[in-house]
Amino acid sequence: MTNSFALDWYFIALILFIGLYCMLVSRSLLRQLIGLEIMSKAGLLAVISSGALTSNLSLAQAVIITMIVIEVVVVAAGLALLAKNFRINKSVDIWNLKGLKG
Amino acid sequence: MERGLLAYILIPLLSAIVIPFAARNKPRIADIIANVTLLAGLANMAYLLLNPSNIAESFSNIPGDGFSLLMVFTIYLVALCVVFFSAFFAGPMANRQAYFCLMLISVAAMCGVVTTSDFFTLYIYIEVLAVTSFALITTDDTSAGLEGAIKYFLLTFPASVSIIVGLSLLLLSVGGFSFENVKMFMSAGSPDGAALFGIGLILLGFLIKAGVAPFHAWVPDAYQGSFAPVSTHLAGIVTKISGIYAIIRISMLMRFSEGEAQALAGTLMFLGMLSIAVGAIAALRQKDLKRMLAFSSISQLGYIVLAAGLGTPLALIAAIFHLFNHATFKTVLFLNSASLEKAAGTTDMDKMGGLEHAMPWTSWTSVIALLSTAGIPPLSGFWSKLLIIVALWAGGAKVYALLALLFSIVTLAYFMVMQKKIFFGKKSAAAGISEVSAPMLAPVVLMSAVIVAVGLLFPYFYAYLVETIAKRMIL
Amino acid sequence: MTYHTLLFLLTTICAAGAVMAGDLLIGAIMLALVSIGTSLILFDFMAPLAAVFELSVCAGLITVLFVGAVSLVRQSEDADARGRVKFLVLPLAAAGAAIILWFTLPGFFETLITGGTVSTAGQDPIGITLWTARRPDLLGQIAMLAAGVFVIKSIFPRRNK
Numbered sequence: 001m002t003n004s005f006a007l008d009w010y011f012i013a014l015i016l017f018i019g020l021y022c023m024l025v026s027r028s029l030l031r032q033l034i035g036l037e038i039m040s041k042a043g044l045l046a047v048i049s050s051g052a053l054t055s056n057l058s059l060a061q062a063v064i065i066t067m068i069v070i071e072v073v074v075v076a077a078g079l080a081l082l083a084k085n086f087r088i089n090k091s092v093d094i095w096n097l098k099g100l101k102g
Numbered sequence: 103m104e105r106g107l108l109a110y111i112l113i114p115l116l117s118a119i120v121i122p123f124a125a126r127n128k129p130r131i132a133d134i135i136a137n138v139t140l141l142a143g144l145a146n147m148a149y150l151l152l153n154p155s156n157i158a159e160s161f162s163n164i165p166g167d168g169f170s171l172l173m174v175f176t177i178y179l180v181a182l183c184v185v186f187f188s189a190f191f192a193g194p195m196a197n198r199q200a201y202f203c204l205m206l207i208s209v210a211a212m213c214g215v216v217t218t219s220d221f222f223t224l225y226i227y228i229e230v231l232a233v234t235s236f237a238l239i240t241t242d243d244t245s246a247g248l249e250g251a252i253k254y255f256l257l258t259f260p261a262s263v264s265i266i267v268g269l270s271l272l273l274l275s276v277g278g279f280s281f282e283n284v285k286m287f288m289s290a291g292s293p294d295g296a297a298l299f300g301i302g303l304i305l306l307g308f309l310i311k312a313g314v315a316p317f318h319a320w321v322p323d324a325y326q327g328s329f330a331p332v333s334t335h336l337a338g339i340v341t342k343i344s345g346i347y348a349i350i351r352i353s354m355l356m357r358f359s360e361g362e363a364q365a366l367a368g369t370l371m372f373l374g375m376l377s378i379a380v381g382a383i384a385a386l387r388q389k390d391l392k393r394m395l396a397f398s399s400i401s402q403l404g405y406i407v408l409a410a411g412l413g414t415p416l417a418l419i420a421a422i423f424h425l426f427n428h429a430t431f432k433t434v435l436f437l438n439s440a441s442l443e444k445a446a447g448t449t450d451m452d453k454m455g456g457l458e459h460a461m462p463w464t465s466w467t468s469v470i471a472l473l474s475t476a477g478i479p480p481l482s483g484f485w486s487k488l489l490i491i492v493a494l495w496a497g498g499a500k501v502y503a504l505l506a507l508l509f510s511i512v513t514l515a516y517f518m519v520m521q522k523k524i525f526f527g528k529k530s531a532a533a534g535i536s537e538v539s540a541p542m543l544a545p546v547v548l549m550s551a552v553i554v555a556v557g558l559l560f561p562y563f564y565a566y567l568v569e570t571i572a573k574r575m576i577l
Numbered sequence: 578m579t580y581h582t583l584l585f586l587l588t589t590i591c592a593a594g595a596v597m598a599g600d601l602l603i604g605a606i607m608l609a610l611v612s613i614g615t616s617l618i619l620f621d622f623m624a625p626l627a628a629v630f631e632l633s634v635c636a637g638l639i640t641v642l643f644v645g646a647v648s649l650v651r652q653s654e655d656a657d658a659r660g661r662v663k664f665l666v667l668p669l670a671a672a673g674a675a676i677i678l679w680f681t682l683p684g685f686f687e688t689l690i691t692g693g694t695v696s697t698a699g700q701d702p703i704g705i706t707l708w709t710a711r712r713p714d715l716l717g718q719i720a721m722l723a724a725g726v727f728v729i730k731s732i733f734p735r736r737n738k
Contacts, residue, residue, distance in 0.1 A: 007582055007585070010678060010679065011582075014671065014674065015588065017674045017678075018592045018593050018671055021667060021670060022596040030643075030646060030647065030650060031604070034596070034605070034643075036263075037608055037639070038592045038596070038608070040259075041588075041612070041615050041635075042263070043263045043267055044615060045588075045618060046267050047269070048622050049270070051270075052622045054273065054274060056273065058705075058706040059273070059278070059711075060627075061626055061627045061703045061706075062706045062710070063222055063714075064619070064624070064631075065626065066222075066711070066714045068627070069718050069722070070226060072634055073721050073722065073724065073725035074259060075642060077233050077237065077732075079645075079646045080728065080729055081248070081255060081732065083646065083732075084240065084248060084732050084733070086650055089245060089248075112716075118727070197730065197731050197734035200727050200734070204727050204728070207720060207723055207727060211720055211724070218713055220713065222714065223717060226714055226721065227717055233721070233724050237728040237731045238731075240731075241731065
C-alpha cells in the first residue's frame with residue numbers, strides 16, 4: 001500500500017483544488033455546498049491515507065466515523081439555511097446578499 | 103479530559119434536552135432553566151477560583167490546568183450575562199425554546215473545546231459550536247441575519263477542511279492527535295517538514311475561524327446582522343474559543359518561544375500586527391455602532407495573536423489575561439449596543455446623540471468598558487496590554503511593541519468618537535428615549551464591576567496566572 | 578495497486594463532473610458517485626466500517642437531502658447556468674493544477690513516507706478503539722446531533738397559526 005501513498009496524496013490535492021474552485025466561482029448556494037462536500041471528501045481520504053501509512057487504521061477509522069456524523073449535520077444545517085434563504089429572498093444567489101456594508 | 107470538568111459539558115447539554123419537554127406550555131420556563139443552569143455552573147467555578155485560601159496555599163488546591171478553568175469561568179460568565187439579558191430583550195424571536203437550547207448547547211460545546219486534551223476532539227466541539235452559532239445568528243428571521251449566517255457558514259467550513267488535512271498530516275508525523283503526543287514529539291527534537299506543514303494548516307483554519315486579518319471578511323457582517331444579544335455572545339466568547347484558544351494552545355505545545363517553528367511564529371506575529379492595524383483603522387471610519395465594535399474586536403484579537411506568536415511564558419499569560427478581559431469589556435459594549443438598539447431603534451451612530459442624560463447607566467458602563475479596552479489604568483485592560491507590551495519588548499520584538507502602543511492610542515481615539523456621537527453632543531435626537539429596564543442593566547453593571555475589580559485586584563490574578571499556567575504548563 | 582489508483586482517478590473525475598454539471602440534479606448525482614468512489618477507496622484501505630458508514634450516510638442520506646433541495650430551488654433562475662464559461666474552464670484550471678502538482682507533490686510526499694511515525698500500539702478492533710480511546714468523541718457526536726435537531730427546530734419554527 002505504501003508505494004502508492006504519494007500518488008494518493010496527489011489525487012487528494014487535486015480533489016481539494018476542484019472543491020475549492022467550485023466554492024470560489026459559484027454564485028448558487030447549492031453549488032457552494034457541493035464544493036464543500038467535495039472538499040470534505042478530500043479531507044476524509046487524507047485521514048485514511050495517513051492512517052494506513054502509519055498502520056494506525058483503527059484510530060483513522062474511528063475518526064472517520066465521527067467525521068461522517070459531523071458532515072451530515074453540517075450539510076443538513078446548510079441546506080436548512082438555504083431553504084430559509086429561498087423562502088425569504090426567493091433566490092439562492094449569494095451575490096444578491098449585499099445588505100450589509102461599511 | 104479532566105474528569106471533574108465533564109460536568110460543565112454534560113449539565114448544559116442535559117438542560118438543553120430537558121427544555122423542550124419542560125417548557126412545552128409555558129415558554130418562560132425555558133428562560134428560567136437556562137439561567138439557573140448557567141448560574142449554578144458559574145457559582146461552582148467562582149468558588150473554586152476565588153477561594154480566599156488559594157493565596158495561602160499558593161494555588162495548590164486548584165486541580166490541573168489553570169487555562170481551562172479560567173476559560174470555563176469566562177464562558178459561563180459571558181453566557182449567563184447574554185442569556186439573562188436576552189430573557190428580557192423581548193425582540194422578535196421566532197422560537198424561544200430553540201434559542202435557549204442552542205445557547206446551552208453552545209456553552210456545552212465551548213466547555214468541550216477548552217477541557218479536551220486532543221486535537222480531534224477539539225475539532226468536533228468547534229464544529230458543534232459553528233453549527234449552533236450560525237443558527238443563533240438567524241434567530242430573529244431578518245434577511246440581514248440570514249446574510250451574516252450564510253457568510254459565516256461559507257467561510258468557516260472550508261477552514262474546517264484545512265484543519266482536517268492538517269490533522270491528517272499530524273497523524274502521519276506525530277502518530278496521534280493528543281496534546282501529549284505533540285508534547286513528546288516536540289521534546290524529541292526539532293519538528294520535521296510534515297509536522298510543520300500540518301500545524302500550519304491547522305493554524306490557518308483557526309485563524310479564519312477567529313477572524314484575524316486578512317481573513318476577517320465575515321466578522322463585521324455576522325456581528326452586524328445577527329440578533330442583538332447573539333452578537334454579544336459571538337463577539338464576547340464564541341469566536342475567541344473557536345479560534346484564539348486553539349492558537350494559544352498550539353503556541354504552548356509547539357514552543358514558539360524557543361525558535362523551533364520560527365516561520366510559523368513569525369507569520370503569526372505579523373498577522374497579529376496586521377489585524378491590530380486593519381481593525382483599528384477600519385473602526386475609525388464606521389457609521390454603524392455594531393460594525394465599529396466588530397472591527398474593534400478584530401483589532402483586540404490582534405493583540406492576543408501577537409502575544410501568542412511570541413510565545414514566551416509572560417507573553418502567553420498576557421494573551422490569556424487579555425482574552426479574559428476582552429470577553430468582559432466586549433460583552434459590556436455589545437450589550438449596551440443592544441440596549442441602544444432597543445431604546446433608540448437604530449444602531450446608526452449619526453442618528454443618535456445626547457443620550458447621556460436619557461440613559462446614564464448605559465453611558466457610564468460604556469465609558470468604563472471603553473477605557474478598559476483602550477488601556478487606561480487602573481482598569482483590567484491596562485494590565486493585560488501592559489503585560490503584552492512588556493513581553494514584546496523583553497522578547498526582542500521592539501518594533502511590534504512600539505506599534506502596539508501606538509495603536510492602543512488609536513483605540514482610545516475611535517472610542518472617544520463613538521462616545522461623543524452617541525452619548526454626548528446635541529440632545530435633539532434624545533427626545534422620548536428612556537433607560538432600559540433594570541433587569542437588562544444588571545448584566546452590564548455586573549460585567550463593569552468585574553472589569554473594575556479585576557483591575558484593582560490585579561496582583562491576585564497575576565499570581566493565579568503565574569502559579570497555575572506559567573509554572574505548570576509552560577516551564 | 579492499479580485498482581487503487583484507478584479508484585482515485587475515477588473519484589477525481591466524478592468530482593470534476595459534479596462541479597461542471599449544468600443541471601443541478603446531475604451535479605447532486607455526481608456527488609453521490611464521488612461518495613461511492615470514496616467508500617470503495619475506504620474498502621480498499623481495509624476500513625470496512627467507515628466504508629459502510631460512508632456508503633449509507635453520505636451516498637444515501639446526503640444525496641436525498643441534496644435532491645430535495647434541488648427540487649425546491651429548481652424553479653428559480655439559475656444564475657450559474659448563464660455564466661457557465663467559468664465552469665467549463667475548470668478542466669483547464671484543474672489540468673494546470675495537476676501539472677504543477679505533479680512536479681512538486683509526489684516528491685514531497687515521497688520524503689514523508691520514511692519520516693512517518695508508525696504507531697507502536699497494538700491494533701485494537703475499531704469498536705474497542707472508539708470506546709476506550711475516543712470516548713470524548715462520542716460525547717461530541719451526541720452534542721452534534723442535539724445541535725442538529727435544535728438548529729432545524731430554530732430555522733423552521735412551528736407556525737403559530
